[in-house]
Amino acid sequence: MPPPPPRLVPHGFNHLSCLPSTTVKPLLPYFAATGKRLLLASAMSSSSSSPATTHSNPRGDNKAPDQENLGQVLKYHDQTKHSFTNYARGPRGLDWANQPNPFRRYLSAPLLPLLHYPTDNQNPAASISFSAPLYHSLFTSLPPPKPVSKASISQFFYDSLALSAWKSTGFSTWSLRVNPSSGNLHPTEAYIISPPVESLSDAPFVAHYAPKEHSLELRATIPPDFFPNFFPKNCFLIGISSIFWREAWKYGERAFRYCNHDVGHAIAAVSMAAAGLGWDVKLLDGLGFKELERLMGLHTYQGFQVPDKPVKGKMPEIEFEHPDCVLVVFPNGASEFDVKYKELGSAIMDFENLEWIGKPNSLSKQHVCWDVIYRTAEAVKKPLTAGDGRLVDQFRSSGVCFEGCYKGLSIREVVRKRRSAVDMDGVTEIERDTFYQILLHCLPSGRGSTEKQRRQLALPFRALSWDAEVHAALFVHRVIGLPKGLYFLVRNEDHLDELKQATRAEFKWEKPEGCPDDLPLYELARGNCQELAKQLSCHQDIASDGCFSLGMVAHFEPTLRAKGVWMYPRLFWETGVLGQVLYLEPHAIGISATGIGCFFDNPVHEILGLRGSNFQSLYHFTVGGPVLDKRIMSLPAYPGPGVDA
Incomplete structure (x- = not known):
C-alpha cells in the first residue's frame, strides 16, 4: 500500500x-488566574523534576519490587520525555520504503470468514435480533446477553477491532479501524480463544483476527476440557498483543508508551462492543507473561537478542508480537465465578505442545531496533499470580443526567463512525x-x-x-x-x-x-x-x-x-x-x-x-469541532466480496 x-x-x-x-x-x-498572574518557573527542562528514584515506598503493605526492573522503567520513562530543548530519540525522517505492513497474516492458516452488519439501525437489511442499542443507554444498563454464535462473534469483532473505512487521496489509500491507534500504525493484534462455535469450528480453538478480511485465522485446536474446567458456559477469551516495530518505525523510543495506549484503546473497544451484545468483560490479570505467550501461540516466534544500542539493519525477529493481556468475555448477569490462576496457568503452559498452524508474514525489509524499548518490555513482564480471582462485579451505572446532548445514535454508529x-x-x-x-x-x-x-x-x-x-x-x-x-x-x-x-x-x-x-x-x-x-x-x-x-x-x-x-x-x-x-x-x-x-x-x-x-x-x-479535509475521499470498509480496496 x-x-x-x-x-x-x-x-x-x-x-x-x-x-x-x-x-x-x-x-x-x-496565565490569568483569579485576577492575578500565576507565576511559573523560568527554567523548564528535563531537569525540572527531582530524580525519580529518590522516593521511598509510601505504603508498607507490599514487598518492594525488583529494584533493577524498577530502575529500568524509571530510566525509560525519563529518557523518553519530550522537553522544550530536546525531543525523545526517534527517526530523523520517515523511511517510507520500510513502513510496516499494518496487517499481520498467518500464512497457510485456514481463514474463517465472519459476517458483516449495517451501521445504521434504520437500514431495513439490519437483523432485528442483532440491531445495536443506543450508545448512551449502555452506561445505564446492559441489554440481555446474546447467545455466543457465529453471528454474535462476527458482530463483536465488527464493532470493536474491524476496519471502519478506507481513505483515499491522489494515489494513496489507507484504512481506518474501529479501535484508534497512534499515527494509524496499529501495533495491536487480537486473538480469540473459544469453545466450539457452530459454523466456525467444531472444536475449541485459538484464532487470530484478520481485520482487513474480517475473518479468523485458525491457529490451533485446544483440549476439549479446557473451557469446562475453568469457565462457565458462554464464555470466550480475547488475547491482545503488540508489535513494537510498527510503532517504533515512526516514533522511535517513545513507541512503547504508544503501544500501551493502544492496548487500552483496544480493551475499551472490546468492552463497548461486548456491552452492545449484553456481555461483560474482565482482564484475567492473574496470568503472567509466559501464560499469555502460550495462550496466543506467540512462543513460536524466533528469539530476539536485544543489542546494546540502537541498530539499523535487517532484523525479521524484531517483528515478534509481545503478549499484553487476555480478557474473558461472559454474559452480563452471570453468577459469580472465580478463576484458579495456578491451575489455569498450568493448563495453558501445555499449549506449547499444540500443533500451531501458520507462519507470520513479513512486515518490513529493513528495521531499526531501539534497544531501550525491549529492555523495558522485559523489565515489566508480569509473573503468574497464584490464588483465585473473583471476576463478577455488579454493574455500576455511570448515568445520563443530560440526555438531550446525545444525538440518538446506536453504539455501532458511534464506534464505527469515530x-x-x-x-x-x-x-x-x-x-x-x-x-x-x-x-x-x-x-x-x-x-x-x-x-x-x-x-x-x-x-x-x-x-x-x-x-x-x-x-x-x-x-x-x-x-x-x-x-x-x-x-x-x-x-x-x-x-x-x-x-x-x-x-x-x-x-x-x-x-x-x-x-x-x-x-x-x-x-x-x-x-x-x-x-x-x-x-x-x-x-x-x-x-x-x-x-x-x-x-x-x-x-x-x-x-x-x-x-x-x-x-x-x-x-x-x-x-x-x-x-x-x-x-x-x-x-x-x-x-x-x-x-x-x-x-x-x-x-x-x-x-x-x-x-x-x-x-x-x-x-x-x-x-x-473538527475541520474536515475535503481532499480526502472516504470509501467503505468492506467494499464487497472479491474487491481489495
Whole structure:
C-alpha cells in the first residue's frame, strides 16, 4: 500500500515524527488566574523534576519490587520525555520504503470468514435480533446477553477491532479501524480463544483476527476440557498483543508508551462492543507473561537478542508480537465465578505442545531496533499470580443526567463512525451540562453510590482489575457557562489530599457552578490557557482550538512500588481506556476528538506544581469541532466480496 502524503497521514495521536529545530517558543510565563498572574518557573527542562528514584515506598503493605526492573522503567520513562530543548530519540525522517505492513497474516492458516452488519439501525437489511442499542443507554444498563454464535462473534469483532473505512487521496489509500491507534500504525493484534462455535469450528480453538478480511485465522485446536474446567458456559477469551516495530518505525523510543495506549484503546473497544451484545468483560490479570505467550501461540516466534544500542539493519525477529493481556468475555448477569490462576496457568503452559498452524508474514525489509524499548518490555513482564480471582462485579451505572446532548445514535454508529480529528475549528462551543455529562462517563466507579470514586465498576473501566490510578487536568477553552481555566477531575478520591499537597498552593480546588455533587471536578485557576495548552502539547494548535483539552495524570511511582513494576504498561492501558471514552462521547454528541501523544512532560508537571515522579502526565487529549479535509475521499470498509480496496 503506497504511503499517503506526510501531511495527510491520519492521526490517532498528533505527534511530531521527526526531531524539529531546537529553537522553540518559550512557555507562556503566566496565565490569568483569579485576577492575578500565576507565576511559573523560568527554567523548564528535563531537569525540572527531582530524580525519580529518590522516593521511598509510601505504603508498607507490599514487598518492594525488583529494584533493577524498577530502575529500568524509571530510566525509560525519563529518557523518553519530550522537553522544550530536546525531543525523545526517534527517526530523523520517515523511511517510507520500510513502513510496516499494518496487517499481520498467518500464512497457510485456514481463514474463517465472519459476517458483516449495517451501521445504521434504520437500514431495513439490519437483523432485528442483532440491531445495536443506543450508545448512551449502555452506561445505564446492559441489554440481555446474546447467545455466543457465529453471528454474535462476527458482530463483536465488527464493532470493536474491524476496519471502519478506507481513505483515499491522489494515489494513496489507507484504512481506518474501529479501535484508534497512534499515527494509524496499529501495533495491536487480537486473538480469540473459544469453545466450539457452530459454523466456525467444531472444536475449541485459538484464532487470530484478520481485520482487513474480517475473518479468523485458525491457529490451533485446544483440549476439549479446557473451557469446562475453568469457565462457565458462554464464555470466550480475547488475547491482545503488540508489535513494537510498527510503532517504533515512526516514533522511535517513545513507541512503547504508544503501544500501551493502544492496548487500552483496544480493551475499551472490546468492552463497548461486548456491552452492545449484553456481555461483560474482565482482564484475567492473574496470568503472567509466559501464560499469555502460550495462550496466543506467540512462543513460536524466533528469539530476539536485544543489542546494546540502537541498530539499523535487517532484523525479521524484531517483528515478534509481545503478549499484553487476555480478557474473558461472559454474559452480563452471570453468577459469580472465580478463576484458579495456578491451575489455569498450568493448563495453558501445555499449549506449547499444540500443533500451531501458520507462519507470520513479513512486515518490513529493513528495521531499526531501539534497544531501550525491549529492555523495558522485559523489565515489566508480569509473573503468574497464584490464588483465585473473583471476576463478577455488579454493574455500576455511570448515568445520563443530560440526555438531550446525545444525538440518538446506536453504539455501532458511534464506534464505527469515530474518527481522530486532525484539526479543530477554534469556534465550536459546548454547553456546560454537556461537558459535565462527558466527564460523568469518565468516572471509574459510576454513580448512585455513597462510595468514593476509586473502584473501576462502570463501563468500560470495569474491564480493568485495579483501582483507578489516572486523573485528568483539564484546560477549558470553549464551554458555555464555565469560566476558561484549569480544572482537575479526580478519578480516585483516595488521592485527593495527596494531589492538593503535591500541586501549587495557589490552586483553588473548588467545585465549579452547576457541577453534579457526585462529579469530583475542581476548578484550580481561571484564565485563558489556550496558548499554554498549545505549547505544552508540542506547539500543536489542536490542543487550543477545541472546546477543552487535558493531560492524563497518573499516580505513578507509588503505584509501581506498591503494586509491582508490571503496572507501568497498565497505567498506559488505563489512559487508553479513558481516551476511548473521550473519543466516543464527543462523536455521540456530534463533535470530535483526538489523542495527543506529543507533549512536554516535565513542563506539564511544572504547570501543576508537581515535583518528582509521584504523579506523571502520560497522555493528552483534545475535544472540539473538527475541520474536515475535503481532499480526502472516504470509501467503505468492506467494499464487497472479491474487491481489495
